[in-house]
Amino acid sequence: MSVSGKALDVSLLKRVVRYVKPYRKFLWGSVFLTVFMAFLSPVRPLLIQYTVDHYIMVPNPGMLLSMTLIMIGILMVEAAGQFFSSYITNQLGQYVIRDLRLDVFNHITKLRISYFDNTPIGTLVTRVVSDIETIASIFTEGVVIVFGDLLQLTVVLCVMFYTDWRLTLISISTIPILLVATNIFKNGIKKAFQEVRTQVARLNAFVQEHITGMNIVQIFNREEEEMDAFRAINREHRRAHIQSVWHYSVFLPIVEILSAVSLGLLIWLGARGVISGTFTVGNLVAFTMYISMLFRPIRTLADRFNTLQMGMVSSERVFAVLDTNEYIADTGNYSPAEIRGEINFRDVQMAYKDEDWILKGVSFSARPGDTIAIVGATGSGKTTIINLINRFYDYQKGSIEIDGREIREYSSQAIRSHISVVLQDVFLFSDTIANNISLNNPNISRAEIEEAAERVGADAFIKKLPGGYDFNVQERGGMLSAGQRQLIAFIRAYLFNPAILVLDEATSSVDTETEQLIQQATEKVTSGRTSIIIAHRLATIQKADKILVMQEGKIIEQGNHQELLKQNGHYKKLYELQFREQINA
Numbered sequence: 001m002s003v004s005g006k007a008l009d010v011s012l013l014k015r016v017v018r019y020v021k022p023y024r025k026f027l028w029g030s031v032f033l034t035v036f037m038a039f040l041s042p043v044r045p046l047l048i049q050y051t052v053d054h055y056i057m058v059p060n061p062g063m064l065l066s067m068t069l070i071m072i073g074i075l076m077v078e079a080a081g082q083f084f085s086s087y088i089t090n091q092l093g094q095y096v097i098r099d100l101r102l103d104v105f106n107h108i109t110k111l112r113i114s115y116f117d118n119t120p121i122g123t124l125v126t127r128v129v130s131d132i133e134t135i136a137s138i139f140t141e142g143v144v145i146v147f148g149d150l151l152q153l154t155v156v157l158c159v160m161f162y163t164d165w166r167l168t169l170i171s172i173s174t175i176p177i178l179l180v181a182t183n184i185f186k187n188g189i190k191k192a193f194q195e196v197r198t199q200v201a202r203l204n205a206f207v208q209e210h211i212t213g214m215n216i217v218q219i220f221n222r223e224e225e226e227m228d229a230f231r232a233i234n235r236e237h238r239r240a241h242i243q244s245v246w247h248y249s250v251f252l253p254i255v256e257i258l259s260a261v262s263l264g265l266l267i268w269l270g271a272r273g274v275i276s277g278t279f280t281v282g283n284l285v286a287f288t289m290y291i292s293m294l295f296r297p298i299r300t301l302a303d304r305f306n307t308l309q310m311g312m313v314s315s316e317r318v319f320a321v322l323d324t325n326e327y328i329a330d331t332g333n334y335s336p337a338e339i340r341g342e343i344n345f346r347d348v349q350m351a352y353k354d355e356d357w358i359l360k361g362v363s364f365s366a367r368p369g370d371t372i373a374i375v376g377a378t379g380s381g382k383t384t385i386i387n388l389i390n391r392f393y394d395y396q397k398g399s400i401e402i403d404g405r406e407i408r409e410y411s412s413q414a415i416r417s418h419i420s421v422v423l424q425d426v427f428l429f430s431d432t433i434a435n436n437i438s439l440n441n442p443n444i445s446r447a448e449i450e451e452a453a454e455r456v457g458a459d460a461f462i463k464k465l466p467g468g469y470d471f472n473v474q475e476r477g478g479m480l481s482a483g484q485r486q487l488i489a490f491i492r493a494y495l496f497n498p499a500i501l502v503l504d505e506a507t508s509s510v511d512t513e514t515e516q517l518i519q520q521a522t523e524k525v526t527s528g529r530t531s532i533i534i535a536h537r538l539a540t541i542q543k544a545d546k547i548l549v550m551q552e553g554k555i556i557e558q559g560n561h562q563e564l565l566k567q568n569g570h571y572k573k574l575y576e577l578q579f580r581e582q583i584n585a
Contacts, residue, residue, distance in 0.1 A: 012315045016138060019096045026092040027144075033085040034148035040078060041152050042159040045289040047071050049163070053282035089144055093136035100318065101132050107322050113392045114352065115326035121212075122205030127321050130200060131314035138311035146304050149297035156293045167279065167287045170266050171294065174258040178298055181258075185251040186305055192244035193310045197317075199237040206233050252299070259295040263288060328394050328412060335414035339403050340368040341499040341530030343389070348398035350384060358384050359395070360553040366546070368499075371531040373541035375574065376550030382534045386502045389532070391415055402500075420493035421502040426485040428477030433462055434469040436477070437492050444495065452495040456521045458487040483518065490521040501531045538575050547571065 020027050051067040054060070105128060160168040210217060210226055217226050266287055273279035343366040350359040359381045366372045374382045387393045388400060391412045400407040407415065428436045437452070438444040449469065453459040461484060465471040477485045493501055503522065519540065522533075535541050542561040549557035549564070549571045557569050564571035 012312055012319065013138075013143070015319055016096070016100075016135065016311075016315055019099050020092065020139075022099075023092055023095050026088050026095070030085055030088045030092065030139075030144050031147075033081050033088070034144055035151065037078065037081045037085065038148055038151040038155050040074070040081070041293060042156050042290070044071055044074055044078075045286040045293075046159065046163075047074070048289065049280075049282035049286035051282070052285050053280045057281055085148075086140075090136075090140050093139035096139065097132045097136045100135065101128060104128055104132065104318060104321055107324075111324065111326045112328050113387070115324065120205035120209065122203075122208035123201050124321070125208060126201040126204045127318055130204070131197070131318050134197075134314035135311050135318065137307045138315070141304055142308035142311055146301065146308060149301055149304065153294065153297055156290055160287070160290050163286065164279065164283055167266065167270060167273075167283060170269050171262055171287055171291050173265060174262045175294070175298070178255065178258045178295070181251065181254050182298065182301065185247055189244055189247045189251075189303075190309055192240065192247060194313055195240040196237075196244060197310065197313060199233070199240045202233055203237050206230060255295065255299040259291065259299075262291050262295070266291060328391055330412045332407075332409045332411050332414075334405060334409045335411050336403075339418050339499045341418075342366065342368050342401075342403050343372075343500070343530060343532075344399075344401040344404075345385070346399045346401070348388070348395050348400060350388060350393065350395040350397075352393070358553050359388075361398070362553070362555055363398075364546070364548055364555060364558060366530050366532070368530055369528060370545040371526055371533065371543070373533045373535060373544035373547045374550060375535065375538065375541070375547060375571070379552075380550040381553045382550055383504060386421065386504060386532060386534065389415075389500070389502070390419055390421065418499045419502065420496050420498035420500075421504065422486065422489040422493050423504045426477065426482075426489040428473050428480070428485055428488060430472070430475045432467075432470045432472055433465070433488060436473060436488055437495060439492070448495065449491075453491045456487065456491050456494050456524055457517055458491055458521065461487070486518055487521060490518065490525055494521075494525045499529055501526055501529050503531065503533045503535075538571075538578055549574075 047067060047070065051064065051071075055064040055067060108124065108128070157168070157172075160171065206229070210230070217223060267284070270279055270284040270287065274281055274284055345362050345364050348359055348362045349357055351357045362381070362385065364372070374385065376382055384393070388395055389407075391407065402410065402415070431440075434446060434449050437449050446469070450459065453462055453469075462468055462471075471479070473479050473485075473488075477488070480488070503526075522540075525531075526533075533541055533544065541547060544560065546558060546560060547564055548555050549569070551570065557564055557567060557571050559567070565575065
């Protein structure tokens with residue numbers, strides 16, 4: 001993704017500031033404190049100057065004590081102001097990124113499946129977590145703080161010129177050199193920071209992907225090769241960070257040297273002025289403090305501008321996700337409380353890209369309560385059909401009707417609320433079995449969960465687990481076998497009582513004993529509802545009302561088991577092939 005490269009992108013900043021509106025009191029509070037601190041900052045040097053000239057050079061112990069107490073009081077006010085300013089700006093930043101993160105995650109949950117097929121999950125994790133954290137720096141170290149530093153510089157310079165213009169010119173004599181160095185540093189560190197963010201995203205994507213697929217890495221003995229790839233990415237990540245460190249290593253000593261030169265010139269020329277009576281000792285003491293007040297903000301300004309810029313870069317990346325229109329147009333508003341489950345495909349054609357058709361004129365119908373089985377080779381279009389029914393993808397030609405209405409007339413949420421899917425690779429969250437069954441739906445009681453498990457025939461294995469229904473299955477359900485995860489999915493499907501049930505290769509990767517349990521569960525959950533079953537094992541679909549045989553995106557045969565056997569076509573060849581394999585086994 002390209003970035004604008006601007007230190008302050010006004011259009012992006014406006015979008016970020018929209019999230020500030022609910023918390024304007026924090027913003028105005030921080031602005032007030034910033035302005036107050038900027039005008040308070042030169043007060044102490046002025047008081048010190050006055051005290052030195054009037055109560056030290058001309059001894060007055062009583063007034064010296066009084067002035068000292070006043071300066072201590074001002075110091076405490078400054079400390080309190082800095083505390084509240086920091087606390088309020090950080091609090092504002094956290095509120096903003098909380099709301100922004102909610103919006104981003106909510107948007108991601110509505111994107112169509114193809115977006116996740118083409119976008120590394122680790123990159124999205126970086127956007128939702130790391131990049132949004134960086135946006136907080138716009139408030140904690142960005143706009144308000146930069147404004148405060150610039151205002152303080154202006155106020156201090158005005159006070160210095162008002163006090164003595166000659167000492168001021170001596171004090172700021174090295175500032176032009178510092179400004180040039182700061183500009184060079186700013187441009188260099190900007191590129192370094194952008195590269196750091198890019199490498200962080202690459203690193204997150206690689207780590208997330210390879211840890212998720214670690215079983216494949218180990219099965220195929222790819223540890224060394226993947227380690228080499230990781231070393232290369234990690235090396236680039238290190239290089240980007242070292243580049244940023246190099247810029248700081250050069251810039252900070254330059255600032256210190258220029259500050260020391262200014263201080264040295266002030267003391268040398270100022271002391272001569274004190275001796276000749278041109279300046280007072282109080283002037284000299286005060287201006288040594290002013291130099292510190294000038295160089296400290298200038299030294300941090302470049303850093304703050306780049307922090308602000310990185311917040312802008314992260315904002316651009318996060319808003320790019322929010323601006324992604326990779327979703328199915330949800331223009332339908334029909335949301336029935338119940339549907340019968342009648343399905344009609346009429347000459348449906350669908351392509352994921354351009355006119356590379358995956359489905360080529362698919363037509364079939366299912367009456368309410370029918371069981372439709374779909375068989376065919378990998379890539380024949382079986383899974384695409386169920387993705388279209390769930391509105392995970394859209395089709396280009398033909399029509400799909402549910403209960404006589406075109407599927408696009410339904411809202412996506414309404415359609416999906418009446419459909420349950422049991423996939424071959426069941427995804428479980430790192431949570432309890434009960435919560436994975438109910439998906440944390442507060443309207444589903446524990447009694448309903450246990451009753452559903454008992455009806456499906458899966459309660460026996462759950463009760464044997466430590467903690468039973470409160471057993472934590474860990475990430476992706478890693479503590480359960482493939483068959484146990486399938487049974488959890490069957491319980492979930494039964495509990496949500498859908499009008500349409502989809503089973504995608506639900507028995508293709510389980511042992512014989514578990515397959516029998518799943519067959520019983522299948523009969524239970526398919527009873528009385530329209531079911532679409534995708535299966536390789538033809539023995540599991542012989543009771544289906546209709547079997548669709550697919551090849552290269554077309555339905556080449558359809559009918560029930562006996563009708564297809566009589567046709568002596570592709571289905572019969574598949575059946576005889578599997579039958580011989582079972583006999584040989």
